[in-house]
Amino acid sequence: MLTYHTVILGAGASGLFCAGSFAAPKIILDHNQVPGVKVGVSGGGKCNFSNTSVTAADYLSQSKHFCKNALAAFKPTDFTALLNRANVSYEERSHGQLFARNAQDIVRFLVSRAQAQHTDFSLKTEVLDVQKQNDGFIVRTSAGSIQAQYVVLACGGLSYPALGASALGAKLARQLGLSLIDQRPALCGLSVPKELRARCKTLAGNSTLAQVSTGKHTFTEQLLFTHEGFSGPAVLPISLFCNEGEKVRMNLLPQTDALALFYAHKNTSKKMSAVLPLPGKMAAVWLGELDKPLANATKADLEAAAKQLTDFEFIPTATAGYTKAEVTAGGIDTRQINPSTFEVKTVPGLFVIGELLDVTGRLGGYNLHWAWASGYCAAQALAQKI
Numbered sequence: 001m002l003t004y005h006t007v008i009l010g011a012g013a014s015g016l017f018c019a020g021s022f023a024a025p026k027i028i029l030d031h032n033q034v035p036g037v038k039v040g041v042s043g044g045g046k047c048n049f050s051n052t053s054v055t056a057a058d059y060l061s062q063s064k065h066f067c068k069n070a071l072a073a074f075k076p077t078d079f080t081a082l083l084n085r086a087n088v089s090y091e092e093r094s095h096g097q098l099f100a101r102n103a104q105d106i107v108r109f110l111v112s113r114a115q116a117q118h119t120d121f122s123l124k125t126e127v128l129d130v131q132k133q134n135d136g137f138i139v140r141t142s143a144g145s146i147q148a149q150y151v152v153l154a155c156g157g158l159s160y161p162a163l164g165a166s167a168l169g170a171k172l173a174r175q176l177g178l179s180l181i182d183q184r185p186a187l188c189g190l191s192v193p194k195e196l197r198a199r200c201k202t203l204a205g206n207s208t209l210a211q212v213s214t215g216k217h218t219f220t221e222q223l224l225f226t227h228e229g230f231s232g233p234a235v236l237p238i239s240l241f242c243n244e245g246e247k248v249r250m251n252l253l254p255q256t257d258a259l260a261l262f263y264a265h266k267n268t269s270k271k272m273s274a275v276l277p278l279p280g281k282m283a284a285v286w287l288g289e290l291d292k293p294l295a296n297a298t299k300a301d302l303e304a305a306a307k308q309l310t311d312f313e314f315i316p317t318a319t320a321g322y323t324k325a326e327v328t329a330g331g332i333d334t335r336q337i338n339p340s341t342f343e344v345k346t347v348p349g350l351f352v353i354g355e356l357l358d359v360t361g362r363l364g365g366y367n368l369h370w371a372w373a374s375g376y377c378a379a380q381a382l383a384q385k386i
């Protein structure tokens, strides 16, 4: 039987970064044909790998303080220092988002860094189960069994099965006696009630700047109409914070006083939609029967149209689901994990990192930063055990 110091399950963002951050002989297993598949397509092929400002407030978790240690131990500048040393180009975009020039540069950086730290790769390998022994673990796989003193679960969430995501992490966690916070797709589009869907379908593919809110969270970004409802940067973060049955509010004219604009054109023969700064036929479709010639419109007509544009409410019927979600919210309950080492409190020698944990970042590079920070902390702890 093969024997290693550590077996890492998952050659994704967190597993690769962890593997490259400590020097023990280790093997990293993945059922994909190549490592880092999701990283390689992330950020639209440019990999939004971190953000200039990362704080605990950028993450959603049942345990609000859990992520603080790791974020303090591994900062965005720690990652960019490594990229600088490896001559990997990147740039800062709006809202402090840090993007690579090419996501494949990040994958190559992660893989070569792992290889330099005594990492073997076993790809196209299905993990069957993990058994705790008196001293260490046996990992049974489609390529045979491996014995190791330490195991790192880095197998991610359920989002984007086409890129390799599976329920492996949740299954192994339960087998090893861990409990999970309910998992759900997040950072994805929202489906809307039937009466609204026809309008969204007509406008599918069009986008505009909008202010979208749920509870205390508000995002002013591009809103994209889809066949099912809404998506785009203004809506993806809403899917993270919106609980089932909760209202979403929308302002399609965050920089315009619609009512004032209507009154400014009140004596013209123009229709309401004709004076609004919305692209193409968006205003006419969105207003529908409320779109009247301004000269004939009553005060109530004008107010109803302005409300429809700037203070619109709906309750999402569903999210776009795991096939289109960027991340999985929920996951292994972090109360079972040491926040400094990422070792499972009840199973010494077992570590959990990355998206499999109940820590979900908002849009903007926070999820990959969490993969690096959690992988780094586990590696520091494993380095102490060599």
Ligand SMILES: Cc1cc2nc3c(=O)[nH]c(=O)nc-3n(C[C@H](O)[C@H](O)[C@H](O)COP(=O)(O)OP(=O)(O)OC[C@H]3O[C@@H](n4cnc5c(N)ncnc54)[C@H](O)[C@@H]3O)c2cc1C
Residues within 6 Å of the ligand: 009, 010, 011, 012, 013, 014, 015, 029, 030, 031, 032, 035, 036, 037, 038, 039, 041, 042, 043, 044, 047, 048, 049, 050, 125, 126, 127, 154, 155, 156, 157, 159, 160, 163, 164, 165, 166, 167, 168, 169, 325, 326, 327, 353, 354, 355, 356, 364, 365, 366, 367, 368, 369, 371
């Ligand atoms: C399309 C898309 C774009 C994204 N863009 C960004 C972005 O720009 N910025 C950002 O911060 N976040 C982004 N994310 C989220 C980010 O990629 C993830 O949060 C991050 O990759 C999680 O790292 P991880 O190591 O926990 O999991 P992953 O990177 O998903 O790695 C898990 C690994 O486990 C392997 N695995 C799973 N099941 C099995 C099994 N049964 N047997 C063997 N191996 C298995 C998988 O193949 C995978 O390689 C994006 C996500 C998607 C889907």
